[in-house]
Amino acid sequence: MTDKKTIRVVVAGPRGRMGSETIRMIAKAEGLDLVAAIDHNHDGERIEDLLGVAGLSGRVYADSDACFSNEEVDVLIDFTNPEAGKQNLQKAIDYGVRPVIGTSGFTNEEVKSYRSQMNDKKLGGIIAPNFAIGAVLVMKFSQMAAKYFPDAEIIELHHDKKKDAPSGTAIKTAELMMKTRESKKQGAPDEKETLPGARGADFDGMRIHSVRLPGLIAHQEVLFGGKGELLTLRHDSMDRASFMTGVYYATKTVMDLDTLVYGLENILD
Ligand SMILES: NC(=O)C1=CN([C@@H]2O[C@H](COP(=O)(O)OP(=O)(O)OC[C@H]3O[C@@H](n4cnc5c(N)ncnc54)[C@H](OP(=O)(O)O)[C@@H]3O)[C@@H](O)[C@H]2O)C=CC1
Numbered sequence: 408m409t410d411k412k413t414i415r416v417v418v419a420g421p422r423g424r425m426g427s428e429t430i431r432m433i434a435k436a437e438g439l440d441l442v443a444a445i446d447h448n449h450d451g452e453r454i455e456d457l458l459g460v461a462g463l464s465g466r467v468y469a470d471s472d473a474c475f476s477n478e479e480v481d482v483l484i485d486f487t488n489p490e491a492g493k494q495n496l497q498k499a500i501d502y503g504v505r506p507v508i509g510t511s512g513f514t515n516e517e518v519k520s521y522r523s524q525m526n527d528k529k530l531g532g533i534i535a536p537n538f539a540i541g542a543v544l545v546m547k548f549s550q551m552a553a554k555y556f557p558d559a560e561i562i563e564l565h566h567d568k569k570k571d572a573p574s575g576t577a578i579k580t581a582e583l584m585m586k587t588r589e590s591k592k593q594g595a596p597d598e599k600e601t602l603p604g605a606r607g608a609d610f611d612g613m614r615i616h617s618v619r620l621p622g623l624i625a626h627q628e629v630l631f632g633g634k635g636e637l638l639t640l641r642h643d644s645m646d647r648a649s650f651m652t653g654v655y656y657a658t659k660t661v662m663d664l665d666t667l668v669y670g671l672e673n674i675l676d
């Protein structure tokens with residue numbers, strides 16, 4: 408890992424659930440310095456005034472271009488939405504800033520295209536659908552299990568403010584399972600939905616179900632059915648602090664990468 412003393416970080420989406428948690432983490436973290444924040448509809452304020460938290464240095468920029476042209480930045484951490492996340496990531500690449508992207512909604516094709524630009528510049532970065540270690544382990548275990556249990560269904564459960572469905576984590580889990588799972592349409596060959604959507608989304612014949620309820624944070628269950636047996640893998644994020652170990656680790660690690668990594672599992676030992 409880099410021996411550079413302090414990593415200068417910018418957070419996009421600072422008023423959001425994840426952005427504000429990230430700022431609280433950076434404020435306490437060794438070796439990270441919050442130099443600015445990017446927040447549409449806000450410009451020129453101090454971060455401490457924007458968030459009403461004393462002791463936070465740095466100013467707020469309405470867009471990434473202004474931020475990166477005015478500040479010396481090592482790492483961008485983005486928790487916004489797919490449109491803003493893509494714009495911020497592109498600006499980060501243009502300015503040679505290392506992206507740590509938690510925002511969901513990136514396709515494999517988009518990841519490949521950003522990676523190719525970053526390879527040309529030898530720029531390190533990560534897009535991680537989930538920064539919680541337990542969630543990443545469930546993805547890895549699901550990849551292992553799918554080889555032996557091609558009949559599987561994913562149920563992801565989230566708070567009711569979440570805008571995208573299915574979750575980025577569910578998609579990444581399905582993509583990893585696809586590497587080992589024989590392609591198969593599940594359920595009865597002649598099954599029919601009497602209520603459209605009852606069987607969930609179709610991913611290579613495997614079903615993904617999205618639950619949205621107040622009280623939930625971020626949860627995922629992967630069910631594998633075999634002859635006379637059922638294997639259930641489940642992870643629960645009960646607090647957004649669960650993502651912060653991964654965000655901190657990724658922010659440190661991208662300083663030593665020279666390509667774009669997709670998924671936290673690719674930088675864990
Ligand atoms: N990888 C991971 O481990 C995790 C990823 N996520 C993902 O992170 C993303 C954010 O989630 P969450 O924090 O819950 O969402 P929130 O809606 O709470 O936060 C998003 C924030 O981004 C702001 N925003 C919107 N557009 C811009 C822009 N152009 N520039 C700067 N800020 C902008 C929003 O402001 P306003 O409300 O004014 O529009 C809002 O404050 C989602 O894609 C989610 O799926 C979430 C949890 C964990």
Ligand SMILES: O=C(O)C1=N[C@H](C(=O)O)C[C@H](O)C1
Nearest residue numbers: 511536537569574575576625
């Ligand atoms: O919006 C959220 O909350 C989360 N989003 C990510 C996703 O879409 O997978 C990660 C985690 O599930 C929380």
